[in-house]
Amino acid sequence: MIGGTGVEHSALIEQRVITVETPYGTVKPVIGKLANRELIFMSRHGHNHATPPHLVNYRANIWALRELGVRKVLATAAVGSLSPNFHLGGLVLPDQFLDFTKSRPQTFYEGGQQGVLHVDMSEPYCFAMRQAIQEASENLGFQVKNGACYVCTEGPRFETPAEIRMFQRLGGELVGMTSVPEVVLARELGMCYATIGMVTNEAAGIAGHPLSHSEVIQSMKELGLNVAQLIHATFELLTPDQDCLCASANLEVGKF
Numbered sequence: 001m002i003g004g005t006g007v008e009h010s011a012l013i014e015q016r017v018i019t020v021e022t023p024y025g026t027v028k029p030v031i032g033k034l035a036n037r038e039l040i041f042m043s044r045h046g047h048n049h050a051t052p053p054h055l056v057n058y059r060a061n062i063w064a065l066r067e068l069g070v071r072k073v074l075a076t077a078a079v080g081s082l083s084p085n086f087h088l089g090g091l092v093l094p095d096q097f098l099d100f101t102k103s104r105p106q107t108f109y110e111g112g113q114q115g116v117l118h119v120d121m122s123e124p125y126c127f128a129m130r131q132a133i134q135e136a137s138e139n140l141g142f143q144v145k146n147g148a149c150y151v152c153t154e155g156p157r158f159e160t161p162a163e164i165r166m167f168q169r170l171g172g173e174l175v176g177m178t179s180v181p182e183v184v185l186a187r188e189l190g191m192c193y194a195t196i197g198m199v200t201n202e203a204a205g206i207a208g209h210p211l212s213h214s215e216v217i218q219s220m221k222e223l224g225l226n227v228a229q230l231i232h233a234t235f236e237l238l239t240p241d242q243d244c245l246c247a248s249a250n251l252e253v254g255k256f
């Protein structure tokens with residue numbers, strides 16, 4: 001699991017911090033048990049939100065998860081809403097993204113010995129995992145909307161109202177700063193990946209007041225308990241088998 005802003009690992013039993021060396025740097029995820037399964041918890045922004053979105057070492061995080069044997073990644077992300085369909089405090093599962101990042105390494109496959117991969121992004125967020133999250137939410141009596149177009153901005157600043165109007169015209173429905181390249185890198189290593197988007201604010205210019213990080217944090221606190229329950233219930237439903245194509249995404253490496 002990759003925990004975004006405001007999501008903690010307190011529910012994990014027998015938890016301990018481990019160190020994983022990767023070709024991209026060292027990461028220190030927490031390992032523990034949830035719903036009788038082993039779970040790795042990766043804090044995207046590190047302790048005390050020390051790493052801003054554009055400086056997160058996405059490749060090290062995803063590589064470490066794969067190295068540890070992870071097959072399915074459940075991420076959380078704070079998002080702003082661009083759409084009247086998605087309200088403050090709502091939970092939304094993105095199914096598409098628009099990438100407006102600028103300075104982030106986007107791939108593990110940089111040619112040479114690593115090879116080249118033009119990974120398929122027809123369905124970036126695993127449909128089977130999204131179904132499991134939806135089923136878990138129905139069991140809990142929570143409302144989760146399955147399907148939304150996530151716009152990923154570079155940050156760390158919030159958007160201008162003009163940018164938000166542009167994203168709306170392009171079909172964007174949620175805005176955040178972290179899903180790309182995380183979702184892409186997970187697919188490159190053949191892992192299933194889904195994000196629970198937590199709507200913390202209306203996007204710039206819609207809200208009618210300036211945006212602040214403390215508004216986002218406050219909303220996350222209010223949402224936190226529901227999300228923790230949803231994560232737990234989802235983990236109980238996940239099985240090792242899968243009827244998605246995520247695991248076969250990198251079969252074409254270097255076959256040109």
Ligand code: HPA
Pocket residue numbers: 078079080081153158159175176177200201202203204211216
């Ligand atoms: N914009 C970008 N990222 C965000 C927002 C937003 O409005 N809210 C939470 N993360």
